[in-house]
Amino acid sequence: MPGKQLVVFDFDWSFVDQDTDRWVFEVLSTELRRLLQTRKSAGTGMQCTPDVVNDTMRDLYEQGFKKEDILEALRILPFHPAMKRAVTSLQSRSKDTTFLCLSNSNEVYIGTILEKHGLSGLFSEIITNPAHWNPSAPDHLIIERRLPETEPPHGCSIGCLANMCKGDELDNYLKNNGGKDSFEKIVYIGDGGNDFCPLLRMRSKDLALVRKGLELDQRVKEEGEKEGLKLQVKYWEQAWQIDE
DSSP: OOEEHHHHHHOOOTBBSOOHHHHHHHOOOOHHHHHHHHHHHTTSOOOHHHHHHHHHHHHHTTTOHHHHHHHHHHTOOOOOOHHHEEEEEEHHHTTTTTEEEEEEHHHHHHHHHHOOOOOSSSSSSEEEEEEEEEOOOOOOOOEESSSSSTOOOOOOOOOTTOOHHHHHHHHHHHTTTTGGGGEEEEEEEEEEEEGGHTTTSTTTTOOOETTTTTTHHHHHHHHHHHHHHOSSEESSSSSHHHHH
């Protein structure tokens, strides 16, 4: 019998077929979708994502959009049936497989989408940015940083944004769950540049499923050897290939 396995999913463009931060504004307001893009690309182009989304979410509230508008936009976000089949079939046949979500989205976005698709109990933990509805203005969604601005910076040199070092987050999860060696294999499904950092923490027997043509694909090919990437890498384009 195979031993314990940890399957780690990034969320945007990995578990689901969209960027959750952009999607809500694309559905609700072209004007604010453009403003989000302008804010994100200001200066160096490395604006901290939850800060930018939070600022634009405040604009959405001030324009009169309601909580239900935001939730319904999330409920219709594209999620491939083959991805659902992949995780539910693996979950049913492999009781020693644990699923972890490690994402730069936020709690409300991810929680709403999982609930819509009957997957609220899939992940043992969801490591992401905190978010909550403003108690004094219930239609206003507030999104915060995983690592608050008031705390010392994480110091990642690989390129993680200021709000979260994904490599540190994966290390901490493993430390709190029996250590890396308690899992026979770790599988990481991702697409973004900040998914490169946790891959560098993984072993030669582990596996990365990298979405073709996106930033992680480029970083693995251009920087993997130089940075000492050890794990196996396989490429995918569509959710049916993850199921396969």
